[in-house]
Amino acid sequence: xxxxxxxxxxxxxxxxxxxxxxxxxxxxxxxxxxxxxxxxxxxxxxxxxxxxxxxxxxxxxxxxxxxxxxxxxxxxxxxxxxxxxxxxxxxxxxxxxxxxxxxxxxxxxxxxxxxxxxxxxxxxxxxxxxxxxxxxxxxxxxxxxxxxxxxxxxxxxxxxxxxxxxxxxxxxxxxxxxxxxxxxxxxxxxxxxxxxxxxxxxxxxxxxxxxxxxxxxxxxxxxxxxxxxxxxxxxxxxxxxxxxxxxxxxxxxxxxxxxxxxxxxxxxxxxxxxxxxxxxxxxxxxxxxxxxxxxxxxxxxxxxxxxxxxxxxxxxxxxxxxxxxxxxxxxxxxxxxxxxxxxxxxxxxxxxxxxxxxxxxxxxxxxxxxxxxxxxxxxxxxxxxxxxxxxxxxxxxxxxxxxxxxxxxxxxxxxxxxxxxxxxxxxxxxxxxxxxxxxxxxxxxxxxxxxxxxxxxxxxxxxxxxxxxxxxxxxxxxxxxxxxxxxxxxxx
RNA sequence: CGGGGUGUAGCGUAGCCCGGUAUCGCGCUUGGUUUGGGACCAAGAGGUCGUCAGUUCGAAUCUGGCCACCCCGACCA
Numbered sequence: 001x002x003x004x005x006x007x008x009x010x011x012x013x014x015x016x017x018x019x020x021x022x023x024x025x026x027x028x029x030x031x032x033x034x035x036x037x038x039x040x041x042x043x044x045x046x047x048x049x050x051x052x053x054x055x056x057x058x059x060x061x062x063x064x065x066x067x068x069x070x071x072x073x074x075x076x077x078x079x080x081x082x083x084x085x086x087x088x089x090x091x092x093x094x095x096x097x098x099x100x101x102x103x104x105x106x107x108x109x110x111x112x113x114x115x116x117x118x119x120x121x122x123x124x125x126x127x128x129x130x131x132x133x134x135x136x137x138x139x140x141x142x143x144x145x146x147x148x149x150x151x152x153x154x155x156x157x158x159x160x161x162x163x164x165x166x167x168x169x170x171x172x173x174x175x176x177x178x179x180x181x182x183x184x185x186x187x188x189x190x191x192x193x194x195x196x197x198x199x200x201x202x203x204x205x206x207x208x209x210x211x212x213x214x215x216x217x218x219x220x221x222x223x224x225x226x227x228x229x230x231x232x233x234x235x236x237x238x239x240x241x242x243x244x245x246x247x248x249x250x251x252x253x254x255x256x257x258x259x260x261x262x263x264x265x266x267x268x269x270x271x272x273x274x275x276x277x278x279x280x281x282x283x284x285x286x287x288x289x290x291x292x293x294x295x296x297x298x299x300x301x302x303x304x305x306x307x308x309x310x311x312x313x314x315x316x317x318x319x320x321x322x323x324x325x326x327x328x329x330x331x332x333x334x335x336x337x338x339x340x341x342x343x344x345x346x347x348x349x350x351x352x353x354x355x356x357x358x359x360x361x362x363x364x365x366x367x368x369x370x371x372x373x374x375x376x377x378x379x380x381x382x383x384x385x386x387x388x389x390x391x392x393x394x395x396x397x398x399x400x401x402x403x404x405x406x407x408x409x410x411x412x413x414x415x416x417x418x419x420x421x422x423x424x425x426x427x428x429x430x431x432x433x434x435x436x437x438x439x440x441x442x443x444x445x446x447x448x449x450x451x452x453x454x455x456x457x458x459x460x461x462x463x464x465x466x467x468x469x470x471x472x473x474x475x476x477x478x479x480x481x482x483x484x485x486x487x488x489x490x491x492x
Numbered sequence: 493c494g495g496g497g498u499g500u501a502g503c504g505u506a507g508c509c510c511g512g513u514a515u516c517g518c519g520c521u522u523g524g525u526u527u528g529g530g531a532c533c534a535a536g537a538g539g540u541c542g543u544c545a546g547u548u549c550g551a552a553u554c555u556g557g558c559c560a561c562c563c564c565g566a567c568c569a
Contacts, residue, residue, distance in 0.1 A: 013563085013564095014563090017562095028561075028562085030560095032560080032561075087567080087568090088567085088568075155568075155569080157567085157568065157569095158493070158566080158567060158568080159563095159564090159565085159566090159567080159568090164569085165568070165569070169569080171569085218569095237569095238569060239569095240569095241569075273569085274569095275569065277569060307527095308527070308528050309527065310526080310527060311527095314527095342527085344527090344530090344531095345526080345527050345529085345530070345531055346527065346528065346529070346530095347527085347528090347529035347530050347531085348529085348530045348531085349529095349530090350529050350530075351529070351530045352530085363528070363529095365527095365528055366528090367528075368528090375528075492569085
C-alpha cells in the first residue's frame with residue numbers, strides 16, 4: 001500500500017511527476033511555476049554542484065557572485081540577447097509597499113515608490129557581468145578572466161514542469177573573457193568536454209556533443225555547443241550548453257584591452273551553464289516503475305542497512321553488527337543509513353528505499369547473525385545475494401563501481417538503439433512517430449528547411465554532432481546537397 | 493496565450509443532478525500484538541467544503557463573479 005507510481009508505459013509524463021513527488025525530490029510551491037526542492041532532491045543537486053565545482057576549479061576557474069537585478073538599459077545593450085529573453089522577463093518596477101487605506105491590515109504597492117529605471121530579474125547574467133568586466137579588464141595581463149557563479153535565474157515560462165522547466169531555477173553560469181578568438185573557442189569546447197565528462201562519469205548518462213544550428217543558437221552567441229541526452233520515452237534533452245560569444249558582448253559593453261603591442265583590442269567571450277534541469281535528466285535517464293535509480297556517484301545515501309527482528313533484544317544484537325558495518329563503510333567515505341525504526345516492517349522499508357533509488361540495500365536478520373552473512377540487494381538490477389558479513393565492507397567499493405557502470409552501460413545501449421539513420425523525409429517522419437529517439441539525416445543547412453521540418457514533425461535539430469564524419473548526401477527535405485548528417489529529435 | 497479539468501482534514505477521495513452542517517481510505521496520536529518484500533486490532537485527534545456575493549428558514553450542494561492549481565497545445569534550458 002502507500003505510494004503507487006504510474007507506470008512509464010501507462011503515462012510517461014505522470015510517471016515522472018509521481019517520481020519527483022513521491023521520492024521527495026521536489027513539490028509545487030504556492031508560487032505558480034516555481035518549485036520547492038526538498039532536502040532529498042537538494043542533496044542530489046549538492047552532489048552535482050560539488051563534482052562540477054571541482055571540475056571548474058581544476059580548469060582554472062574561480063567563483064564569484066553578481067546581482068540578481070539588471071537595470072533595463074544594461075540588459076538591452078546586447079540586442080540579440082535582450083530580444084531573445086524579452087518575452088520571459090520578470091521586472092521590478094517599485095521598491096516599497098504601504099498600508100492600503102481601503103483594506104485595513106493589507107498592503108499595496110506604493111505608487112510613489114516607482115523606480116527611475118526598471119530592474120530586470122536576470123534570466124541570465126551576461127549583461128551585468130560584461131558591464132562589470134569592462135571595469136576589470138584593461139590589459140592583456142588581465143586575461144583570460146575565468147569566472148563562474150552559482151545562482152538562481154528567472155524565466156517566466158508559459159508552461160512549467162518540475163525540474164525540467166520552472167520559472168525560477170538554480171544553475172551555474174561560467175563567463176570568461178579572452179584575448180583571442182582561438183582561445184575563447186578552446187574554452188568553449190573545453191567546458192563542453194567538462195559537461196560531457198560530468199554527465200557520463202557522475203550521472204552515468206551518455207551524451208552527444210554537438211553544435212547547434214543557427215535556429216537553436218543562444219541569442220547573442222556566435223556559436224552554441226551542447227550536450228544532448230536521450231530519455232527513456234525517446235525524447236531528447238539538452239543537458240548543458242557552452243557558447244562562443246565572439247565579441248558581441250565586448251561590443252555591447254565596450255570591453256577592450258591593450259595588447260602587447262600597445263594597441264586596443266576587443267575581448268572575446270564565452271559562457272556556459274547547466275541547471276537543475278539535470279535533475280530531470282537524471283530521473284528520466286535511469287529510473288524505473290519502482291522508483292528512482294540514482295548512480296552511486298550522486299546518491300545521497302549509498303547503502304541502507306535494514307534490520308529484520310522480532311524483539312527489541314534481537315534488534316539490539318543486530319544493531320551491534322549493523323553499526324560496526326556502518327562505521328567501516330563510512331571510513332571508506334560512503335554515506336550509510338541504518339534504518340532501525342521499529343514501527344515499520346522490512347518490506348515497507350525495502351519499497352521506500354527502492355523508490356528513493358538508494359544503490360545498495362543490506363538486510364540483516366537473526367539467520368544472518370548465526371551464519372555470519374548479510375543479504376545484499378542492488379537497486380539497478382534488483383539482484384539479491386547472500387554475502388559474508390566479514391567481506392561486505394571490502395567488497396562495497398567494487399559493488400558500487402559495478403552499479404555505476406551497469407547504469408551507464410544500460411543507458412548507453414538504450415541511447416545507441418535510439419539513433420536511426422534515415423535517407424528520406426518519409427522515413428524521418430515514420431521513425432519519429434514509431435520509434436522516437438535521434439534521427440540522423442542529411443540537411444541542407446538552411447534555417448528555412450529546419451523550420452519547415454519543425455512545423456511539420458515537431459522535431460528539431462538537436463545538434464550537429466562534433467564527431468560526425470563528412471559524407472556526401474542530399475537533404476532529406478529539399479534534395480539539395482549536404483556534407484553531413486545532423487540529429488533530429490522531439491525534445492524536452 | 494488558447495483548449496480541457498479540478499478545488500471537501502497532511503494526502504487521495506465520496507457526497508453535488510434531487511439543499512437539512514460532511515463519507516471512506518492512507519497518514520497522524522495512544523495502547524497492544526507483529527516484523528526475511530508495502531502488518532493487524534482497539535481507541536482518538538484533525539474541516540472557515542478555494543473565495544466573494546446572491547437565492548433560501550437552511551447552501552459543500554442552486555445562481556453569478558473572482559482566484560488558484562493541474563493536464564494538453566503554442567513558446568522555451
